Amino acid sequence: MRYFLELSYNGVPYHGWQRQPNAISVQEVIEKGLSTVLRTTIDIVGAGRTDTGVHAKQIMAHFDIEKDIDSEDLKYKLNSILPPEIAVRNVQEVAVNAHARFDAVSRSYEYHLTLAKNPFVLDKSYYFKKKLDIDSMNEAAKLLLNYTNFKCFSKSKTDVKTYNCTITEAYWKKYGDDLVFSISANRFLRNMVRAIVGTLIEIGEGKLAVGDLITIIKSEDRSRAGYSVPAHGLYLTNVQYPDNIYQLNGRKER
CATH class of the missing domain: 3.30.70.660 (Pseudouridine synthase I, catalytic domain, C-terminal subdomain)
Structure with missing residues (x-):
C-alpha cells in the first residue's frame, strides 16, 4: 500500500530536503521517524528537493508499506518523535501507482x-x-x-x-x-x-x-x-x- 505524507518544515537547521552522506536533511529525519514508528525500514519520495535553508509550508512525500496502518495514529506518533522544526499535517492512503513527485501538476x-x-x-x-x-x-x-x-x-x-x-x-x-x-x-x-x-x-x-x-x-x-x-x-x-x-x-x- 502507498501513503502520502503532508508535511511542513522550517528549513534552517537542515541541508535541504534530499538525503546526503555528510549532512542532516529533512528526508533523513522523516525516514528515521517512520522506520522507528512502523518498525521497518521506510524510504520516502518527496514532491521536490528544497535547498539548504528553504522552508515548506506544504510538501508531499510518499512511502510504501505492506500492512494496513491507522493514519491518525501514525500522524500522532510521528509528530511526537520528530523535531519541532518538522510537522506531519496529514497521512493518507493513495493509489498504489501515485507518485509524490511525478504526479504533481x-x-x-x-x-x-x-x-x-x-x-x-x-x-x-x-x-x-x-x-x-x-x-x-x-x-x-x-x-x-x-x-x-x-x-x-x-x-x-x-x-x-x-x-x-x-x-x-x-x-x-x-x-x-x-x-x-x-x-x-x-x-x-x-x-x-x-x-x-x-x-x-x-x-x-x-x-x-x-x-x-x-x-x-x-x-x-x-x-x-x-x-x-x-x-x-x-x-x-x-x-x-x-x-x-x-x-x-x-x-x-x-
Whole structure:
C-alpha cells in the first residue's frame, strides 16, 4: 500500500530536503521517524528537493508499506518523535501507482522580504534595506507568464531534459513592512525562484528596466539575470495533484 505524507518544515537547521552522506536533511529525519514508528525500514519520495535553508509550508512525500496502518495514529506518533522544526499535517492512503513527485501538476512558492529590521523574522524573511518600486516589479512579473523557457534562471550545470516551465501566476503583495512574492507553475528549475526574485528586485531598484526582463529570458544566459536571493526567505507553499490519485483502486477513500 502507498501513503502520502503532508508535511511542513522550517528549513534552517537542515541541508535541504534530499538525503546526503555528510549532512542532516529533512528526508533523513522523516525516514528515521517512520522506520522507528512502523518498525521497518521506510524510504520516502518527496514532491521536490528544497535547498539548504528553504522552508515548506506544504510538501508531499510518499512511502510504501505492506500492512494496513491507522493514519491518525501514525500522524500522532510521528509528530511526537520528530523535531519541532518538522510537522506531519496529514497521512493518507493513495493509489498504489501515485507518485509524490511525478504526479504533481502544480507547485507554488512564496518569497518573503521585510523592508524593516525585525529580529523576530531574522531567519524567515530577507531583510532588504533599499526602497523598491513594487509596481515595476509586478509589471515585470506579469511578463513571466508569456514565456516557457527559463534557462536564464536555472542553476548552471543542472542536468535537466528541458528548461520549459509553465508559470500560471506571479505577483508581489505588500503587507505593511513586508513584501511577499507568489509564483505557481507546473514545475520549477533549480534555483529558479530565487533567481527570478533577485532579478525582479533589481528592476524594483531601478538597476534594470521592466523590458530588460524580456531580453534576459530570450538570452537563456544565467549571467544576464539578477542575483539569487538568500534561501531563508523562500517557502514551498502548495503542491497540487489530480483527484484520481486518491482513488484507491476500487476501494473508497478512508
